[in-house]
Amino acid sequence: MNAKQDDFARDWRDTVREIEGMVFDMQSFISATFKFKEAIGPEDNAELKIRTAEVRGKTIWQFTKGPESQNLSRSAAKRTLGKLLYETPVDQAHVTTGEADLHCRIAKKGRVLVSRSKLDLERDVAKTRSHDRQKDYPLTRFDSAALLRVLGFTDSQGSMKPSMHAKYRQVNEFLRIVETTLADLAPSSDAPLNLVDVGCGKAYLSFAAKAYLEATAGVKICFTGIDVRESAIASCRRMADALGWTEDFTFVVADIADFKAKIQPDIVMSLHACDTATDEALAFGVESQARAILCAPCCQHELQSKLGTGGPHQAILRNGILKERLADILTDAFRAQILRVMGYKTQVVEFIDQQATARNILIRATRASRVGMHNAVGEYQALREAWGCTPFLAERLAAACSELVES
Numbered sequence: 165m166n167a168k169q170d171d172f173a174r175d176w177r178d179t180v181r182e183i184e185g186m187v188f189d190m191q192s193f194i195s196a197t198f199k200f201k202e203a204i205g206p207e208d209n210a211e212l213k214i215r216t217a218e219v220r221g222k223t224i225w226q227f228t229k230g231p232e233s234q235n236l237s238r239s240a241a242k243r244t245l246g247k248l249l250y251e252t253p254v255d256q257a258h259v260t261t262g263e264a265d266l267h268c269r270i271a272k273k274g275r276v277l278v279s280r281s282k283l284d285l286e287r288d289v290a291k292t293r294s295h296d297r298q299k300d301y302p303l304t305r306f307d308s309a310a311l312l313r314v315l316g317f318t319d320s321q322g323s324m325k326p327s328m329h330a331k332y333r334q335v336n337e338f339l340r341i342v343e344t345t346l347a348d349l350a351p352s353s354d355a356p357l358n359l360v361d362v363g364c365g366k367a368y369l370s371f372a373a374k375a376y377l378e379a380t381a382g383v384k385i386c387f388t389g390i391d392v393r394e395s396a397i398a399s400c401r402r403m404a405d406a407l408g409w410t411e412d413f414t415f416v417v418a419d420i421a422d423f424k425a426k427i428q429p430d431i432v433m434s435l436h437a438c439d440t441a442t443d444e445a446l447a448f449g450v451e452s453q454a455r456a457i458l459c460a461p462c463c464q465h466e467l468q469s470k471l472g473t474g475g476p477h478q479a480i481l482r483n484g485i486l487k488e489r490l491a492d493i494l495t496d497a498f499r500a501q502i503l504r505v506m507g508y509k510t511q512v513v514e515f516i517d518q519q520a521t522a523r524n525i526l527i528r529a530t531r532a533s534r535v536g537m538h539n540a541v542g543e544y545q546a547l548r549e550a551w552g553c554t555p556f557l558a559e560r561l562a563a564a565c566s567e568l569v570e571s
């Protein structure tokens with residue numbers, strides 16, 4: 165392949181990924197039309213149109229080539245389109261979603277010309293940036309093929325399974341945050357870094373963090389995965405075996421509330437542990453004096469029941485959905501503020517876009533000061549007074565800081 169062909173192959177691959185993202189991963193996808201340089205269907209037809217439809221409660225992708233239409237599942241549609249786009253020379257493509265249009269033309273000299281709708285320029289710029297970030301996923305920066313296969317992200321051909329795409333993105337975005345946090349902790353190259361993954365499930369995050377940080381940052385990682393489900397821990401052990409990993413990790417079947425760390429963790433991580441399991445993860449981080457806590461909360465029900473329905477907030481609380489969303493926000497606001505009270509410098513950020521997961525909030529905390537700083541306690545107490553309730557995490561940590569429950 166000469167340099168020009170190389171450039172074309174790279175640009176075309178990036179464009180196909182962008183098109184696939186719009187057609188298969190965006191709920192607002194409307195339609196796509198591809199004109200090929202050769203016939204792809206009956207009557208010398210060289211045009212493919214794609215749209216989605218709901219059939220018996222499921223989304224299907226309808227491929228129309230001239231008079232012929234075919235309904236395909238997401239995975240079959242993605243396979244079929246990928247094959248066509250890589251195996252048949254394309255002349256033009258036009259993809260429309262609720263947010264943007266993409267026009268693509270292959271110029272004579274084999275250049276890929278892409279333009280996006282001007283109406284959504286800002287959004288497009290953001291999308292291009294996020295597309296650029298995708299190309300630079302942490303798990304693409306080293307040879308992660310064996311890891312991805314054993315964790316079940318890819319099939320035996322090394323292709324990403326559609327059902328794992330969302331989790332793959334989550335893990336990658338979480339890894340970026342782990343990496344930034346690691347830089348804040350400034351680890352020495354000879355002492356291993358202790359990670360604890362709380363409510364680890366299949367521990368995708370820990371496996372990926374160990375492989376990634378050891379390969380790219382030269383830091384030795386020891387990790388502990390804790391989960392209450394025996395089956396999840398058994399599966400983690402099988403995956404460690406399959407990777408040939410024999411040391412530097414421990415998997416424990418335990419309820420987080422009962423688990424005590426033998427070694428002070430550097431980072432306690434928790435991705436989508438349910439309801440108060442997230443609070444237990446935060447409490448574990450604080451009590452074990454973790455240097456950093458990274459926690460993406462999942463469903464949150466506990467505070468809802470404490471909010472009641474009356475009082476000055478009745479107009480919000482009488483609506484089930486508003487109450488639920490308010491409780492989500494308040495729960496995380498309380499959690500972040502309690503961590504500040506417990507001496508952690510805390511931020512609440514989105515670790516991934518909302519399209520990828522509605523549970524996209526991450527609480528990032530690094531140990532910075534002593535427990536019970538006056539300002540942090542004052543702000544916390546004002547919040548508690550305003551809403552007339554004490555969250556689970558405050559009760560859980562009251563022994564370490566009584567001001568969390570006292571008035």
Ligand SMILES: C[S@@+](CC[C@H](N)C(=O)[O-])C[C@H]1O[C@@H](n2cnc3c(N)ncnc32)[C@H](O)[C@@H]1O
Nearest residue numbers: 363364365391392393419420435436437438441
């Ligand atoms: C939604 S899954 C997330 C798993 C994993 N962190 C991930 O993101 O792929 C939540 C996990 O938390 C575990 N879990 C929930 N409550 C727990 C508790 N109290 N103690 C330990 N694990 C718990 C569940 O068994 C489940 O594996």
